Amino acid sequence: KVMLVNFWATSCTTCVAEMPQIIATHERFKARGFDTVAVAMSYDPPAFVAKFAETRRLPFGVAIDNTGAVAGAFGQVQMTPTTFLVNKRGEIVKRFVGQPDFAALHGLIEQLLAEA
Numbered sequence: 001k002v003m004l005v006n007f008w009a010t011s012c013t014t015c016v017a018e019m020p021q022i023i024a025t026h027e028r029f030k031a032r033g034f035d036t037v038a039v040a041m042s043y044d045p046p047a048f049v050a051k052f053a054e055t056r057r058l059p060f061g062v063a064i065d066n067t068g069a070v071a072g073a074f075g076q077v078q079m080t081p082t083t084f085l086v087n088k089r090g091e092i093v094k095r096f097v098g099q100p101d102f103a104a105l106h107g108l109i110e111q112l113l114a115e116a
Helices: 013-032 046-055 069-073 102-114
Strands: 002-008 034-040 061-064 082-086 092-097
Touching (some): 002 102, 046 061, 082 102
Parallel strands (some): 002 034, 034 061
Antiparallel strands (some): 002 082
């Protein structure tokens, strides 16, 4: 699968503002072998994350990185939002710090989905 991994926090205004576009991207490509996971930062209270996921009806997996291990595995992510695009081989193809250019992101997703 092609994966979008979005590091975010409920206290991050850009993260909250971009979430509808993250959802729309997920909905647009999910039938073609695309998936999304939203990774909440270690400092984000789990109750806030759960409430946000519930009220916004996030249609993809939400992980709570309470130890910071996931952020560490992706190169010590500290800024939010930070979004990674991962190809079918599990390789990070693109890293976006701040809100992605969604038109460019969609073009890249199309390319990755077309790969064998």
